[in-house]
Amino acid sequence: MTAVSDLTTVRVGRVREIATRLRERRGALLPILHAVQAELGHIDTVDLPVIADVLNLSVAEVHGVVTFYKDFRREPAGRATVRICQAEACQAVGARELADHARQRLGVGFGETTPDGAVSLDEVFCLGNCALGPAVQVGERLHGRVSRARLDVLLGEVSR
């Protein structure tokens, strides 16, 4: 057995444990998907039939939910995650233009990861920092009044 299939076997086993633990919850699919992503970083293609089996759903139903909600990442996250607030207060002070700048600079869109695996770019709707928009979160750290120049510095720090 190869190392990759070993990892897949471990992952699938863990997904089954999580799904089985949460299956009795009302609307169990979403809590299961959130728990899998929180523990394993993303929802992988191999997870779908396992979750479908535990909940007695079709794989298509699980896939539909995973692709409908932007919250679910379908590939491993980058080493750093950059989240740019796109809610109203931040939009009023240039968050859309800041997002355009980030997409151009990184060469990826929201929900995507740079090919070198360094940075995942995400949109978020309010980081609770509305008075200091545009707000950007890099990893666990929140930044306010982020200009393009400041964003370039932040992206430079995590793109190495």
Ligand code: FES
């Ligand atoms: S609207 Fe951007 S932090 Fe609240």
